[in-house]
Amino acid sequence: MQIGVVGAGVTGLFTALVLQQRGYQVTVFDTTNRPYSADYGLCLSPAAQLTPLLSGLVDFTQALLKAGLSQSETLFFDADSIHGNRTESTAGLITPLLIRSSTLLGLLRASLRPGTVVPDVVPQGIHQQHGLVELEYSAHRSWHGELLLAADGLHSRTLDLLEVERPLIDLGQRFWRALAEDDSLLRGGALHRYGSQDTLRLTAFDVGPDSCGCEQTHWCLFIASSAVRGSSRLDSVTQRSFPRGALQGLPESIVQMIQSTDPSTVMTGRIMDAEPLNQLVYGNVAVLGDAAHPMAPTQARGVSSGFEDAVELADSLDRHRHDLAAALGDFQQRRLPVVKQQQRLSRQEQGVGCSGSA
Numbered sequence: 001m002q003i004g005v006v007g008a009g010v011t012g013l014f015t016a017l018v019l020q021q022r023g024y025q026v027t028v029f030d031t032t033n034r035p036y037s038a039d040y041g042l043c044l045s046p047a048a049q050l051t052p053l054l055s056g057l058v059d060f061t062q063a064l065l066k067a068g069l070s071q072s073e074t075l076f077f078d079a080d081s082i083h084g085n086r087t088e089s090t091a092g093l094i095t096p097l098l099i100r101s102s103t104l105l106g107l108l109r110a111s112l113r114p115g116t117v118v119p120d121v122v123p124q125g126i127h128q129q130h131g132l133v134e135l136e137y138s139a140h141r142s143w144h145g146e147l148l149l150a151a152d153g154l155h156s157r158t159l160d161l162l163e164v165e166r167p168l169i170d171l172g173q174r175f176w177r178a179l180a181e182d183d184s185l186l187r188g189g190a191l192h193r194y195g196s197q198d199t200l201r202l203t204a205f206d207v208g209p210d211s212c213g214c215e216q217t218h219w220c221l222f223i224a225s226s227a228v229r230g231s232s233r234l235d236s237v238t239q240r241s242f243p244r245g246a247l248q249g250l251p252e253s254i255v256q257m258i259q260s261t262d263p264s265t266v267m268t269g270r271i272m273d274a275e276p277l278n279q280l281v282y283g284n285v286a287v288l289g290d291a292a293h294p295m296a297p298t299q300a301r302g303v304s305s306g307f308e309d310a311v312e313l314a315d316s317l318d319r320h321r322h323d324l325a326a327a328l329g330d331f332q333q334r335r336l337p338v339v340k341q342q343q344r345l346s347r348q349e350q351g352v353g354c355s356g357s358a
């Protein structure tokens with residue numbers, strides 16, 4: 001079976017890897033040819049239940065565990081107690097894994113067959129007929145196959161081409177995130193969260209040394225959009241400076257680390273989600289990852305949820321080897337209630353404040 005994947009993010013690449021491993025022909029299309037343009041830290045949560053998801057992917061799993069850091073301790077600071085509460089994590093696969101986005105994407109790409117990812121592809125049309133699907137893209141070129149997977153993220157163009165309405169919802173928070181040089185503050189797999197009971201202000205965690213041996217810490221600052229709108233200090237061109245007072249009350253060492261970050265590497269954006277879709281399958285097209293179920297990063301579940309989509313889809317295809325419609329129906333029936341629940345929970349936590357990691 002020929003399978004096309006739109007989007008070479010973590011969901012698209014992981015799905016391609018799982019499907020290739022099970023013997024399917026897979027091609028991944030992405031708009032960009034610069035896969036690692038923005039680098040930041042990801043916390044792959046223990047709720048991810050990574051072990052069953054990685055089953056059969058021995059080399060990738062070994063490389064992932066070698067490259068990532070097992071979260072060794074978690075410190076929760078609230079406004080009243082800057083000394084925080086400490087919880088120790090036990091080492092092993094169920095421990096949250098702290099990793100750079102570029103490292104995860106690089107490992108996934110390196111695990112795929114050469115030539116799997118086709119860059120610079122801008123989808124322009126999706127046509128379905130007689131059990132086949134055609135993806136039309138730039139310069140009158142197209143791909144044909146039996147199954148197309150949409151894994152093109154929050155602003156999915158594929159959903160637009162399928163004429164699926166899925167308005168994004170702004171949850172009223174902005175984020176700023178980057179990697180800072182830090183050889184002493186958050187080392188050895190440490191993760192810190194700063195906030196009060198109902199508001200998360202900052203998440204910071206160790207991501208280990210970069211390729212030059214320089215120790216780095218990921219930080220992500222959350223600020224209510226209302227505070228940003230009222231700020232005269234926000235640089236409207238780059239949106240990279242935060243409003244006055246954003247760092248107030250945080251420990252001086254953390255403030256210094258944030259302020260020492262190269263401003264050109266700081267990314268900002270809005271926290272968005274969407275109402276759950278009523279279906280994940282549209283003929284011979286299935287929607288996966290953030291394209292299907294964007295959620296607030298309150299539970300650090302985004303990546304693992306995309307991984308779960310991939311494994312559920314591959315299992316459904318295996319169960320119905322000669323009946324694609326049955327396989328896709330099975331996938332949708334199993335996965336839809338789960339992702340709806342994940343979206344609901346993430347929204348709820350966002351509503352009462354992001355108490356999870358991000």
Ligand SMILES: Cc1cc2nc3c(=O)[nH]c(=O)nc-3n(C[C@H](O)[C@H](O)[C@H](O)COP(=O)(O)OP(=O)(O)OC[C@H]3O[C@@H](n4cnc5c(N)ncnc54)[C@H](O)[C@@H]3O)c2cc1C
Pocket residue numbers: 006007008009010011012029030031032041042043044045121122123151152153154155156157158175177220271288289290291297300301302303304306357358
């Ligand atoms: C502030 C913040 C912190 C987060 N922290 C965590 C965390 O710690 N742990 C965690 O698990 N999750 C976290 N998440 C969520 C996580 O980043 C996402 O869930 C995850 O990246 C989704 O992966 P994806 O591959 O589905 O989509 P994306 O990562 O968005 O990838 C989409 C891919 O599709 C490509 N693309 C886009 N449009 C097209 C098109 N038209 N044609 C072809 N290709 C296209 C893009 O170039 C990209 O490669 C966080 C999110 C935010 C906002």
